[in-house]
Amino acid sequence: MTENPKHAISRPDPQEIRGFRHYPGWLGLEEQKALIETLRSVVTQAPLFSPMTPYGKPMSVRMTSAGRFGWISDRRGYRYSETHPDGQPWPAIPQPILDIWEAVSGTSRAPECCLINFYGEGAKMGMHQDRDEQDFDQPVVSVSLGDDGLFRIGNRTRGGKTESIWLRSGDVMVMGGEARLLYHGIDRVKPGTSPLMPKGGRINLTMRVVT
DNA sequence: AAGTAACG
DNA sequence: TGGA
Numbered sequence: 244m245t246e247n248p249k250h251a252i253s254r255p256d257p258q259e260i261r262g263f264r265h266y267p268g269w270l271g272l273e274e275q276k277a278l279i280e281t282l283r284s285v286v287t288q289a290p291l292f293s294p295m296t297p298y299g300k301p302m303s304v305r306m307t308s309a310g311r312f313g314w315i316s317d318r319r320g321y322r323y324s325e326t327h328p329d330g331q332p333w334p335a336i337p338q339p340i341l342d343i344w345e346a347v348s349g350t351s352r353a354p355e356c357c358l359i360n361f362y363g364e365g366a367k368m369g370m371h372q373d374r375d376e377q378d379f380d381q382p383v384v385s386v387s388l389g390d391d392g393l394f395r396i397g398n399r400t401r402g403g404k405t406e407s408i409w410l411r412s413g414d415v416m417v418m419g420g421e422a423r424l425l426y427h428g429i430d431r432v433k434p435g436t437s438p439l440m441p442k443g444g445r446i447n448l449t450m451r452v453v454t
Numbered sequence: 455a456a457g458t459a460a461c462g
Numbered sequence: 463t464g465g466a
Contacts, residue, residue: 300457316456360456370465371456395464402465428456430463 254346260408261396262422266347270413274339275388275439281337282359282388282446285309288334289327291361297321303366304429309336309357312453314375321375323356323453336450340386344450347417348384354450362392362432362445370397370405370428373418373451381452382419388412389440391433392447397426410447412437 252271257264270278291305294316308314312323313333326332336357344354360368373383387410394416397405407430410416418425432445440446 294456296455296457298455298457300455302456304456306456314456321456368456369458373456397465405464407464 257417261406261425262420263396263425264347264417264419265408266415266417267411268413269343269347269415270386270388272413272439275413278337278339278386279388279439279446281339282448285334285337285359289313289331290329291359292328302368303363304368305361305363305366307333307359309334309340309359310355312356314356314358314451323375340448340450343386343415344384347415348382348450349417349419350381350452352381352452354384355453356451358449358451360447360449362390362429362447364432364434364443366429366445367431368429370395370401370426372399372424372426373449374424376451376453378452378454379423382417382423384450385416385418386448386450387414387416388446388448389437390443390445391436392445393430393432395428395430399424399426401426409433412439 289307293301
């Protein structure tokens with residue numbers, strides 16, 4: 244553990260997994276609770292929706308975004324959009340989320356998108372690459388909240404050996420450098436593993452530089 | 455194929 | 463459960 248003088252909060256050192264930097268328990272319980280409350284107001288302004296894949300099947304994960312850009316998927320493909328499907332601009336990225344980015348991202352650029360994924364019971368996300376951004380030198384930072392999620396990491400192309408790791412509430416993961424384009428996904432969520440989500444479920448935030 | 459089925 |  245190292246001290247963070249700015250907030251006088253002790254933060255964990257990272258563990259490497261396939262080039263991803265995993266910070267187990269980066270956020271304390273009170274920070275997690277506060278963040279979930281903050282997200283409640285974001286979701287009020289930009290309601291969760293179930294994206295349609297370009298192939299006509301809806302994703303099991305519900306999502307929304309904050310920031311200048313949000314990530315969307317529909318019959319026309321995967322892309323970033325400056326507006327929610329309801330036509331409104333996305334809400335601003337809340338400061339506590341920007342603070343996490345500043346602490347771990349290692350870049351001077353600010354995130355332009357905070358994608359908010361909500362995994363209800365049974366929701367999964369298949370193996371994919373984050374490659375809709377313009378600059379792969381910019382990392383993606385992920386924050387886990389709520390129920391545990393089984394995260395799988397593969398390779399730069401499909402196939403080959405993979406590794407799995409349980410992500411827990413408060414964990415932060417930095418996907419950058421050589422690992423930026425690794426395939427990854429969520430196999431399953433363990434229901435009822437977090438008291439923070441009374442109705443259950445897992446929230447994952449991913450911050451990205453889009454342009 | 456950011457999905458799902460089948461199979462080892 | 464993992465990967466095709």
